[in-house]
Amino acid sequence: MNVIQTNSLTKTYNGKGGISDVTLSVGEGIVYGFLGPNGSGKSTFVRTLLGLLQPTSGEGYILGEPIGTTKSREKVGYLPELFRYPDWLTGKQLLEAHAELCKIPVRQRKKRIEEVVELVGMTGREKGRISGFSKGMSQRIGLACAILNDPKVVFLDEPTSALDPIGRKDVRDLMLYLRDQGKTVFLNSHLLYEVESVCDHVSIVHQGDMIVQGPWRELMMIEAQIEIVTDQPISVPMPTFVTHVEKIKEEEARTRWGIQLENEDDIPKIIQYLSSNGIALYEVKPITPHLEDVFMHWVNQKKESAYVDH
Amino acid sequence: MWTISKLTFKEIISKRIFLITIIMTLVFLALYGTAIYFAGKEGTQVGPNGVQGTETILVQQFISSQLLGVGLYFSSFITALLAILSSVSAISGEVSSHQIDTWLMRPISRAQFVWGKFVGLALIMIAYAVVLFFSIILLHQGIGKEWMELDIQPMQMIKAVSVFVIQPFVLIAFGLLLSTRMTTLNAGIVSIVLYGAAFIGGFIEQFGALIEKAALVNIGVITSLIFPIDSMYRKMTMILFDSIDNPLSLAQGGMFTSVSNPSNVMVWYAVVYGIVVVFLSIYSFKKRDV
Numbered sequence: 001m002n003v004i005q006t007n008s009l010t011k012t013y014n015g016k017g018g019i020s021d022v023t024l025s026v027g028e029g030i031v032y033g034f035l036g037p038n039g040s041g042k043s044t045f046v047r048t049l050l051g052l053l054q055p056t057s058g059e060g061y062i063l064g065e066p067i068g069t070t071k072s073r074e075k076v077g078y079l080p081e082l083f084r085y086p087d088w089l090t091g092k093q094l095l096e097a098h099a100e101l102c103k104i105p106v107r108q109r110k111k112r113i114e115e116v117v118e119l120v121g122m123t124g125r126e127k128g129r130i131s132g133f134s135k136g137m138s139q140r141i142g143l144a145c146a147i148l149n150d151p152k153v154v155f156l157d158e159p160t161s162a163l164d165p166i167g168r169k170d171v172r173d174l175m176l177y178l179r180d181q182g183k184t185v186f187l188n189s190h191l192l193y194e195v196e197s198v199c200d201h202v203s204i205v206h207q208g209d210m211i212v213q214g215p216w217r218e219l220m221m222i223e224a225q226i227e228i229v230t231d232q233p234i235s236v237p238m239p240t241f242v243t244h245v246e247k248i249k250e251e252e253a254r255t256r257w258g259i260q261l262e263n264e265d266d267i268p269k270i271i272q273y274l275s276s277n278g279i280a281l282y283e284v285k286p287i288t289p290h291l292e293d294v295f296m297h298w299v300n301q302k303k304e305s306a307y308v309d310h
Numbered sequence: 311m312w313t314i315s316k317l318t319f320k321e322i323i324s325k326r327i328f329l330i331t332i333i334m335t336l337v338f339l340a341l342y343g344t345a346i347y348f349a350g351k352e353g354t355q356v357g358p359n360g361v362q363g364t365e366t367i368l369v370q371q372f373i374s375s376q377l378l379g380v381g382l383y384f385s386s387f388i389t390a391l392l393a394i395l396s397s398v399s400a401i402s403g404e405v406s407s408h409q410i411d412t413w414l415m416r417p418i419s420r421a422q423f424v425w426g427k428f429v430g431l432a433l434i435m436i437a438y439a440v441v442l443f444f445s446i447i448l449l450h451q452g453i454g455k456e457w458m459e460l461d462i463q464p465m466q467m468i469k470a471v472s473v474f475v476i477q478p479f480v481l482i483a484f485g486l487l488l489s490t491r492m493t494t495l496n497a498g499i500v501s502i503v504l505y506g507a508a509f510i511g512g513f514i515e516q517f518g519a520l521i522e523k524a525a526l527v528n529i530g531v532i533t534s535l536i537f538p539i540d541s542m543y544r545k546m547t548m549i550l551f552d553s554i555d556n557p558l559s560l561a562q563g564g565m566f567t568s569v570s571n572p573s574n575v576m577v578w579y580a581v582v583y584g585i586v587v588v589f590l591s592i593y594s595f596k597k598r599d600v
Contacts, residue, residue, distance in 0.1 A: 050411075051415070052414055052415065053600075073416060073417045078411070078415045080408060080411045082411075083412075084408050085409065085412065088324040088325065098412070098416065101416040101417070102416060102417070145412060
């Protein structure tokens with residue numbers, strides 16, 4: 001069963017902004033990245049799923065329940081991007097209030113609160129007033145709130161925005177821990193490296209449109225590129241699947257070349273072709289594209305298709 | 311719903327403004343008690359050789375009911391202001407700060423949230439109004455000694471306080487309704503202007519009753535129908551000062567009590583008005599984006 005399912009879900013503000021026509025399915029036990037720059041509609045999408053915003057059109061389901069219903073939020077956790085908690089409460093009181101709202105049995109509350117406080121690294125500090133918490137501590141207590149009810153799906157909206165490098169690593173570890181527990185983590189982020197390091201599946205959104213979605217590994221394969229080192233110039237005519245050849249550097253008697261291919265399957269073919277034409281290969285190295293390049297590739301591709309459509 | 315009520319209740323108690331309110335209320339009660347003490351002390355000297363004639367009794371009744379009236383009027387005013395100020399930000403404040411996000415994403419409905427807020431606010435404001443009401447009565451009847459003491463039966467007090475608390479009840483419901491749609495500032499302005507209009511309407515009604523002008527009375531009645539606040543205060547004073555055993559009691563009300571007597575239907579109208587407004591708040595909040 002899909003944990004999250006949307007069909008042409010749209011939320012706009014008087015016809016402008018927001019996010020349009022999002023159709024996606026998110027399975028169980030994965031970290032799903034919703035990647036896009038600031039203002040691309042990521043938070044709007046999550047807030048619509050959680051019933052905080054009314055959809056303009058389309059439909060959505062969480063754990064099979066229509067969005068906006070109380071039932072759809074029973075097994076859900078959420079850390080908002082603009083996290084603000086009542087500063088007159090202590091961290092523990094906040095968790096107790098949420099435990100009550102989630103109908104966690106009274107007998108289990110204390111134990112569960114202790115567990116989540118430990119998971120987010122706040123043990124010993126949960127009794128302090130939120131007004132005295134740093135931004136990072138507030139974000140940690142927010143994370144504790146998000147996972148308090150042992151949710152099946154957790155929405156994390158820019159969860160590391162206020163954290164230092166250690167905190168970021170802790171959150172990444174927590175996401176992977178939740179995934180290993182069979183939970184689904186829906187991660188909203190504009191940080192490419194964050195998405196790359198934890199996400200199994202990714203959607204890229206830009207200016208309110210969903211551009212592409214799929215397994216991150218596949219999305220990364222926007223092009224196949226290799227670097228080779230030869231002891232002579234490449235003078236033979238290149239086959240058609242080679243889209244670009246570029247001399248990168250001369251290194252004493254050898255030369256380093258960059259070769260762009262149509263796809264990954266062309267790598268063994270080009271090695272064979274060059275060898276059969278008497279070109280000795282001293283090194284062959286596949287090149288991983290820069291994350292920014294991957295993102296821009298999909299954004300540009302969408303723009304081009306929009307241009308053609310018009 | 312109860313979790314939200316408890317949080318609302320706790321929130322008000324935990325804020326510094328609550329402590330300031332309590333201190334200022336105690337200051338007000340101390341001042342009032344002092345005034346009553348001296349009025350009672352001076353009052354006993356009225357009348358030749360301590361003998362109280364009809365005129366003295368009339369003066370005593372008039373001054374005494376005036377002092378009780380002013381105490382209750384000011385109490386009603388403070389309660390109304392606190393009810394307005396606490397309710398107009400109840401939802402709009404949380405929406406603008408996004409604090410509401412983490413509450414509403416829990417499996418509770420918008421209706422439960424509004425009811426929770428309403429019950430929390432109403433409980434604390436009604437408790438405050440009851441304490442203030444009885445503090446004034448106790449100070450007046452206790453410190454004022456025999457000279458200030460009015461003939462008020464326990465049942466009269468219970469009935470009067472029941473009507474007295476309708477005012478914060480209605481104001482909280484109305485403030486909450488505005489808070490579901492407006493910013494805190496706008497909701498506060500609208501509430502205070504309407505409260506002022508109700509006060510003026512009530513004044514016009516009293517004046518109309520005094521000079522027997524039906525048109526003026528009708529203006530007051532219409533104002534009460536739109537915003538049944540002042541009429542509840544007037545009804546409360548009618549209950550409190552109206553003693554069947556004492557033929558002078560009603561006549562001694564003065565400017566802080568009432569000339570016209572709002573009907574019992576008006577009381578029920580105000581209660582239903584408050585409940586309907588809460589339902590309107592739920593309806594208004596149900597479909598809005600937060």
